[in-house]
Amino acid sequence: MNKRKIYPQWFLLLPLILYVVFFLFPSLLGVFYSFTDWGRNTAREGLHFVGLQNYIDIFTSNKNYAAGILNTLKFTLISNVVKIIPALFIAILLYEGLKKTGIYRTIFYLPSIIPFVIIGILFRSIFNFNNGLLNAALEGIGLGAFKQKWLSDLGVVWKSIYGVDAWRGIGYVMTIFLAGLSAIDKTYYEAARVDGAGFWQRLWHVTLPMMRGAIMINLVFGITYGLKVFDIIYVLTNGGPGHATEVMTTYTFQLYSSGQYGLSTAFNTLLLLLTAVVGVLIVRTMSRNEEV
Amino acid sequence: MAKKKLKRLALHAICIALCVIILTPFLLVLVNSFKTKNEAARMNLSLPTTWVFSNYAEVIDKANLVNGFLNSMLYAMVATIAGVLLSAMGSYVLSRNRTRFNNLIYYFLICGLFFPVNYVTLVRVFNWLNLTNTRIGIILVFTSAMIPFCVFTIYSFVETIPKDLDEAAVIDGAKSTGLFFHVILPLLRPTLMTCFILQFMSVWNDFLTPLYMSSKGKLFPMTMSVYQFFGKNSSYWNFVFADIMLTILPVLAVYAIGQRHIIGGMTTGSVKG
Numbered sequence: 001m002n003k004r005k006i007y008p009q010w011f012l013l014l015p016l017i018l019y020v021v022f023f024l025f026p027s028l029l030g031v032f033y034s035f036t037d038w039g040r041n042t043a044r045e046g047l048h049f050v051g052l053q054n055y056i057d058i059f060t061s062n063k064n065y066a067a068g069i070l071n072t073l074k075f076t077l078i079s080n081v082v083k084i085i086p087a088l089f090i091a092i093l094l095y096e097g098l099k100k101t102g103i104y105r106t107i108f109y110l111p112s113i114i115p116f117v118i119i120g121i122l123f124r125s126i127f128n129f130n131n132g133l134l135n136a137a138l139e140g141i142g143l144g145a146f147k148q149k150w151l152s153d154l155g156v157v158w159k160s161i162y163g164v165d166a167w168r169g170i171g172y173v174m175t176i177f178l179a180g181l182s183a184i185d186k187t188y189y190e191a192a193r194v195d196g197a198g199f200w201q202r203l204w205h206v207t208l209p210m211m212r213g214a215i216m217i218n219l220v221f222g223i224t225y226g227l228k229v230f231d232i233i234y235v236l237t238n239g240g241p242g243h244a245t246e247v248m249t250t251y252t253f254q255l256y257s258s259g260q261y262g263l264s265t266a267f268n269t270l271l272l273l274l275t276a277v278v279g280v281l282i283v284r285t286m287s288r289n290e291e292v
Numbered sequence: 293m294a295k296k297k298l299k300r301l302a303l304h305a306i307c308i309a310l311c312v313i314i315l316t317p318f319l320l321v322l323v324n325s326f327k328t329k330n331e332a333a334r335m336n337l338s339l340p341t342t343w344v345f346s347n348y349a350e351v352i353d354k355a356n357l358v359n360g361f362l363n364s365m366l367y368a369m370v371a372t373i374a375g376v377l378l379s380a381m382g383s384y385v386l387s388r389n390r391t392r393f394n395n396l397i398y399y400f401l402i403c404g405l406f407f408p409v410n411y412v413t414l415v416r417v418f419n420w421l422n423l424t425n426t427r428i429g430i431i432l433v434f435t436s437a438m439i440p441f442c443v444f445t446i447y448s449f450v451e452t453i454p455k456d457l458d459e460a461a462v463i464d465g466a467k468s469t470g471l472f473f474h475v476i477l478p479l480l481r482p483t484l485m486t487c488f489i490l491q492f493m494s495v496w497n498d499f500l501t502p503l504y505m506s507s508k509g510k511l512f513p514m515t516m517s518v519y520q521f522f523g524k525n526s527s528y529w530n531f532v533f534a535d536i537m538l539t540i541l542p543v544l545a546v547y548a549i550g551q552r553h554i555i556g557g558m559t560t561g562s563v564k565g
Binding site (some may be wrong): 003004005006007008009011012014015016018021022023024025026027029031037090093094097098104106107108109110111114115117118121122123125126131132133135136149167171175191215220224227228230233235249252253256263265267268272273275276278279282283287 | 299300302304306307310311313314315316318319320321332333334335336337338346378379381382384385388389394401402403405406407408409410412413414416417432433435436437439440443458461464469470471472488493496497498500503504515518519521529532536537539543544546547549551554
C-alpha cells in the first residue's frame, strides 16, 4: 500500500511551521544579531556589524558576565547531583521496602507542579531572617547558632537555591526512577540474591544497568533544565546579592531590559551552543540505542 | 521477622519526615492566608486568632485575579489542545512512514527539547507578524514550545499500536484522515492525556514567556499577576498568601484529577532503555 497516501505528509506541515517560526527561527536570528550592535538606538542610528565584539565583551568586560556562565555550569552540575542521588535512593527504598507507597508518591511529586514564581515568593518568606520559618525552627530546637541570612549571605545563598530547587525537584526525579524500577524484571533480583549479592552489589550490577533509560531521561531533563534555569533564581535572589547568583538567562533578561539587545542575543547564542552540544551527544546515544 | 518489621517502620519514619518537609510550606501559606496583616507578618504556623476570610475577596479585587485567571485558562487550554493535537498528527506520520526525510524531521524537532527559546528575537518576529501584545501570539509561542516534548512522547507510543489496524481500516474504505481521527486518535488517548496534563501545568506555571511577551497588564496570566502583586505589596503577607492559594488551586485540581496519567505516562517508552 502507498504509505504516502495512508499517512498524509501534510499532517507535518502545521507543527513544523509553528516550530520553525516561533522556536527555531528566532534562535538562528539571534545568532545573526549577536554579531551586531542591535539595541534601543538601532531605529535611529541603524544596525552595524561589530564582529565578535559582543562575545569579547562577555568574556572580558568588568561586568563579570563570564561569572554568569560559570554559575550556570555550576548550577547544572550541583543541582542535578543533589537531586538525582537522593532521589535514586529514596526510589529504591520505597520500591524495595514498602508495599503501599501511593500516598508518599503523591506528596513527593506535589512540589513539582507548583509554579516556580510561587515557590520563590514562598521561600522568601521562609528564609526571612527575623521572622522566617527556617530560622524560627532552628531557634526552636536550640540550634539558633545556625541561623543564617539565607538569601543575602554570599557563603550561603547558593546553598539556599540548591535547597529550594531540590525541595521542588526530588519528587519528580524520583517518580521517573520509580517507573524505571518497576520495569525491571524481578527474576534478576532473585538470581542476585541466590548468588548472595548484597545491597550495593545489586545496585551496581542489576539496578543501575537496568535503569539506563530512566537515568538517561533524568540527565536529559536535568541538564537542559539546569542550563536554562531562570525563574527560581530571578524570584529568589534576582541575581544578588550583588551579582553573586547571576546565570546566563538572568543576564539575557537584564540586557534585554536595558536595551542592549545584541549583547543579550550573544548570551542566548552561547546558551544555544551549550545546549546544542549536550543535545547532539544525547540524540546520538539515543539513535545508537535504537539501532541495537 | 522482627528485623523486617523494624526496617519497614524506619522507612515509614523517613517518608513521613520527608512529607512533613514538603507539606509544611503549603500549610504556612494556608494558615497565613486567613490572618490579619500584622499577624501574617510573623509568618509562623500558628492558627489565626481571628479568621479573616475576606482576604480572599480583597485580593481577587486588588490583584486583578479574575483577569489573570481567565488569561491563564485561555493560554493553557487553547495552547495545549492545539499543541497536543498537532503533535499527535505529526508524530503519527513520522512514526508510521519512516523515510529518510521523516527521520531527519523527527530529530530536527527533538532538538527543540534542548534549545532555549530566544525571546529577544521572538519579540522582533512578533513585531513583523503584528502579534505584539496579543493573546493569540502568546498562545502560539506556548504551542510551538511544547511540540518537541509532545512529539517525543507520542512518537514512541504510536509504535505500540499495531500497523495491521491501519491496513484493515483502509481496506474497509477509510480515508487517510478518517483513519487517523477515528481509529488512531482514540487509541492514543492515554499518551495524549499525559501530554495534555503535563503541558497544561507547564503553561499555567510559565513565567518567562509572559515576562518577555506581554507589556500590558491585561494580558498577564496568574503567575505574572502574583509576581507583580508581591512586588507592590510585599509587606501584606496575608494577601500574598491568599493570592498564592488561588493561583495554585487550579493546578492542584488538575493534579488530583490527572495524577495517574502523569505517573503512569510520563515515562512510557523512554525508561525501557
